[in-house]
Structure formats: structure tokens, C-alpha cells
Amino acid sequence: DVKVTQSSRYLVKRTGEKVFLECVQDMDHENMFWYRQDPGLGLRLIYFSYDVKMKEKGDIPEGYSVSREKKERFSLILESASTNQTSMYLCASSPGGQGRNYGYTFGSGTRLTVV
Amino acid sequence: GQQLNQSPQSMFIQEGEDVSMNCTSSSIFNTWLWYKQDPGEGPVLLIALYKAGELTSNGRLTAQFGITRKDSFLNISASIPSDVGIYFCAGPHGATNKLIFGTGTLLAVQP
Numbered sequence: 627d628v629k630v631t632q633s634s635r636y637l638v639k640r641t642g643e644k645v646f647l648e649c650v651q652d653m654d655h656e657n658m659f660w661y662r663q664d665p666g667l668g669l670r671l672i673y674f675s676y677d678v679k680m681k682e683k684g685d686i687p688e689g690y691s692v693s694r695e696k697k698e699r700f701s702l703i704l705e706s707a708s709t710n711q712t713s714m715y716l717c718a719s720s721p722g723g724q725g726r727n728y729g730y731t732f733g734s735g736t737r738l739t740v741v
Numbered sequence: 742g743q744q745l746n747q748s749p750q751s752m753f754i755q756e757g758e759d760v761s762m763n764c765t766s767s768s769i770f771n772t773w774l775w776y777k778q779d780p781g782e783g784p785v786l787l788i789a790l791y792k793a794g795e796l797t798s799n800g801r802l803t804a805q806f807g808i809t810r811k812d813s814f815l816n817i818s819a820s821i822p823s824d825v826g827i828y829f830c831a832g833p834h835g836a837t838n839k840l841i842f843g844t845g846t847l848l849a850v851q852p
Contacts, residue, residue: 668842730786
């Protein structure tokens with residue numbers, strides 16, 4: 627069964643901490659994405675990557691960075707967590723070199739609370 | 742940035758009822774997608790639409806690509822309790838064709 631695995635289902639962090647959210651896919655997909663989900667706002671794209679060591683900003687990149695050192699792993703980094711980053715974070719992957727396959731596979735999400 | 746607005750924001754219905762929801766955009770899309778998110782899980786693709794006017798079914802679900810290419814509709818017939826979840830529309834946007842998701846419609850079905 628192909629999968630996108632997010633390392634934590636629930637996280638509680640303190641304001642100002644550096645936070646790492648990890649995502650691993652086992653489908654050999656080129657494309658990987660990080661979204662955050664908030665009630666009434668849907669899913670908003672934070673960062674995405676079409677290749678190893680490649681990254682592009684999505685619609686709401688402020689306060690976040692990413693790392694893709696290996697094809698199967700895409701990490702989201704909150705450099706200094708703030709309470710307005712409390713949210714559900716969803717990782718996704720898809721095949722294809724330029725994102726033209728829209729069958730995204732999502733992980734189960736990480737619910738992050740910043741206190 | 743580009744936003745997809747979904748209506749209604751939430752629906753509370755009785756089992757067996759039919760459901761209709763829609764998604765609108767300020768700009769034209771060439772592909773419309775509908776995803777469902779079960780509680781505690783990530784979204785899963787239900788239906789993909791590629792042509793204006795296209796009507797596509799997946800079991801009790803039927804989706805339509807609006808003629809103006811700025812909207813799409815999803816209907817669920819004879820709802821059952823497992824239809825509970827959040828339904829998202831989505832479409833590829835921009836030079837890199839990354840997916841933009843709608844604001845979501847929360848569906849609750851009472852047995």
C-alpha cells in the first residue's frame with residue numbers, strides 16, 4: 627500500500643522553538659508539497675518541491691522553510707514557532723516532473739499546537 | 742493569491758438525502774478536481790474533470806465542470822453516514838500547475 631507518512635500526528639511546541647515536521651513517501655514521486663489547513667480557509671500551499679534540493683514558495687511561505695535532501699523526504703521547518711502557526715499541516719506527493727499529475731497522495735496530517 | 746470559494750461552508754443532513762455543493766473561482770480553470778477528507782485523514786481524490794460542461798460520476802457522486810470554466814458542482818445522492826467529511830474542490834494554477842484548494846464544505850450525516 628503506497629503511502630505518505632508524516633512523523634507525528636500531534637505536536638505541542640512552545641513559542642520561539644524551532645520545529646521540524648517530517649514527511650516521507652514511498653512512491654518514488656518527484657513532487658512534494660506542504661499545505662496547512664485551517665477552518666474556513668481550506669488548504670493553503672506553503673512550499674513545494676519538484677526535485678531533490680529544489681524548492682519553491684507557495685502562497686503562504688512566511689515563517690517557514692523547507693528541506694529536500696533526498697527524493698523521498700520533504701521537511702517543513704518553523705524557524706521560530708508562533709501561536710498563529712497553530713494548525714493542521716498536510717504533506718502530499720505526486721508523480722511527474724512538473725506537477726501535471728493531479729492525483730496527489732496526502733499524509734494523515736500533523737496537528738501542531740504552539741503555546 | 743487565487744482563491745476557490747466553496748458553498749455551503751457546512752451541511753447537516755439526514756441519511757438518504759441528496760446533497761449539492763459548489764465551487765467558484767474568479768479566474769478560468771482547465772481542470773477541476775474534487776477531494777474528500779475523512780475525519781483524521783488526508784484528502785483523497787474523488788473525481789477529476791477536464792472539459793467545460795463535462796459531467797462525471799463515481800458511484801453516488803456526480804461532478805460537473807461549469808460551462809464558464811469558473812465553477813464546478815458536486816452532487817451526492819442518497820447520502821449515508823460514511824459520506825461524513827470535508828469536501829474540497831481544487832484546480833491547477835499558475836505556471837507550475839500546483840493545486841489550489843477550495844475553502845471546503847463540511848458534511849455531517851445523521852443516521
